[in-house]
Amino acid sequence: MIKTKDIRYSVPGKEIIKGIDIKIEKGKFYGILGPNGSGKTTLLDILAGIIEGWSGEIEVDGREVDRYSKKDLAKVLALVPQNFDTSFPFSVEEVLEMGRYPHKKKFSYGSKGDKKIIDDVVEELELQDMLKKKITDLSGGERQRVVFGKALIQDTQLLFLDESTSNLDPYYAHSLLTKVRSRVEERGLTVISVFHDFNLASLYCDEVIFIKDGKVVKSGETAHTLSPENIKYVFNVNSRIMEDEDKKFVIPYM
Numbered sequence: 266m267i268k269t270k271d272i273r274y275s276v277p278g279k280e281i282i283k284g285i286d287i288k289i290e291k292g293k294f295y296g297i298l299g300p301n302g303s304g305k306t307t308l309l310d311i312l313a314g315i316i317e318g319w320s321g322e323i324e325v326d327g328r329e330v331d332r333y334s335k336k337d338l339a340k341v342l343a344l345v346p347q348n349f350d351t352s353f354p355f356s357v358e359e360v361l362e363m364g365r366y367p368h369k370k371k372f373s374y375g376s377k378g379d380k381k382i383i384d385d386v387v388e389e390l391e392l393q394d395m396l397k398k399k400i401t402d403l404s405g406g407e408r409q410r411v412v413f414g415k416a417l418i419q420d421t422q423l424l425f426l427d428e429s430t431s432n433l434d435p436y437y438a439h440s441l442l443t444k445v446r447s448r449v450e451e452r453g454l455t456v457i458s459v460f461h462d463f464n465l466a467s468l469y470c471d472e473v474i475f476i477k478d479g480k481v482v483k484s485g486e487t488a489h490t491l492s493p494e495n496i497k498y499v500f501n502v503n504s505r506i507m508e509d510e511d512k513k514f515v516i517p518y519m
C-alpha cells in the first residue's frame with residue numbers, strides 16, 4: 266500500500282528525516298512512536314503530500330506520491346492532523362461536508378450517497394447535537410471528534426492519525442479507535458497513527474514503528490516490539506508490561 270525508500274527532509278540548518286524505509290501493508294493498523302521532536306509529524310505530513318521538498322521515493326498503491334493530484338490523493342488518503350486550526354466559523358455540518366469534496370464532480374451538489382455517508386458517521390460518532398454549532402465555539406476534544414468525523418466521511422483506504430485522540434476523554438478515545446479498528450478488520454482500511462500513549466498502541470496496533478532522531482530504530486509486530494528494552498532504548502524510561510487476558514498494558518516509570 267505504501268513503500269518508501271530513503272526519505273530525507275531538511276530545513277535550513279537541520280536534517281529532520283534521515284533516510285526512512287518503510288513498508289505499510291493494506292488492512293493493518295500501524296503505530297508510530299518516538300520522543301518529542303523525533304520527526305513523527307514531519308514523516309506523516311510527507312507521506313500525506315502536505316510537505317514538499319523531501320528526497321527519496323514514496324509509492325502509494327503502486328504509484329509515486331508526487332504523481333497524484335491533490336484531489337486524487339485525497340480520495341485515497343485522509344489525515345487527522347495534530348491541530349485543526351481554523352479562524353473561520355464554519356458550522357460543524359459544513360466541516361463534515363468538506364470530507365466529501367474530493368469525491369465531488371465540478372459544479373455538483375452533494376449526492377444521496379454523500380448524504381448517507383455523512384449521516385452514518387454523524388450517528389456513529391455521536392455528533393448529532395453539534396451539527397449547527399460553529400467549529401470555533403467547540404472545546405478541543407469536540408473539535409477533534411469533528412475532524413475525525415470529517416476524515417471518516419472522506420471514506421479513504423488510508424487513514425493517518427496524528428495524536429488524534431490526545432484531547433479526548435477515555436470514552437471517546439477508545440470509542441473512536443475501536444471504530445477505526447473495526448474498519449481495519451471489516452473493510453481492509455490501512456491506518457498509520459502517531460501515539461504517545463503506549464497502551465493505545467498496544468491495544469489497537471498490529472505493528473509499531475519507533476522513530477528516534479529522524480530514523481526508524483525498531484519496528485515490527487506490536488506484541489514483540491513494544492517491549493521494555495525497546496522503550497528504554499527509544500525513550501529512556503523504564504516500563505513494566507502487565508497482561509490481562511489477551512490485552513497487554515505498558516506502565517512507564519522513571
Ligand SMILES: Nc1ncnc2c1ncn2[C@@H]1O[C@H](COP(=O)(O)OP(=O)(O)OP(=O)(O)O)[C@@H](O)[C@H]1O
Nearest residue numbers: 276277279281299300301302303304305306307308
Ligand atoms: N518547518 C520547520 N522548520 C524548522 N524546524 C522544523 C520544522 N518542522 C519541524 N521542525 C523540527 O523538526 C523536528 C521534528 O518535528 P516533528 O513535529 O516532526 O516532531 P514530532 O516527533 O512529531 O514531535 P512531537 O512528539 O513533539 O509532536 C523538531 O525538532 C521540530 O522543531
